[in-house]
Amino acid sequence: MAEKKLSLQLDFRSGLPIYTQIVNQVQSQLANGILKPGDQLPTVRALAEELRVNFNTVARAYRLLDEVHIISTQQGRGTYITEIPAPEVKEKLRHESLGALTERFVSEAFRLGFSEREVSQMVRDSLKVKKESSTKDSE
Numbered sequence: 001m002a003e004k005k006l007s008l009q010l011d012f013r014s015g016l017p018i019y020t021q022i023v024n025q026v027q028s029q030l031a032n033g034i035l036k037p038g039d040q041l042p043t044v045r046a047l048a049e050e051l052r053v054n055f056n057t058v059a060r061a062y063r064l065l066d067e068v069h070i071i072s073t074q075q076g077r078g079t080y081i082t083e084i085p086a087p088e089v090k091e092k093l094r095h096e097s098l099g100a101l102t103e104r105f106v107s108e109a110f111r112l113g114f115s116e117r118e119v120s121q122m123v124r125d126s127l128k129v130k131k132e133s134s135t136k137d138s139e
Contacts, residue, residue, distance in 0.1 A: 006041060022051075
């Protein structure tokens, strides 16, 4: 199987450790079906170069993913997605991903000087637009 191109978006100012961002995004991509069992991931070195982060940062993320049996690294063969988590684990991963996204959004909004009220209003407005858009798409 060919190596899967990972599309990761890192935020170096978020306060969330880079290795955690990598873990969260791999989990999210697996939960959302972007990554599938059997997909081969880039080597630690290749991903570190691509993301322009320290080799040890990617190694730590891969180690954490391996500990929860999401990936398996086989010496000389590569790193592969091992399984789709059970529905309850998949839901937990989705919620963790949403939590990480929310934390990043809120932290950045506060860093830019927005108030809690402004952030809440923006979220409500965005949800309203999304709901209206979804309603129109289904008609």
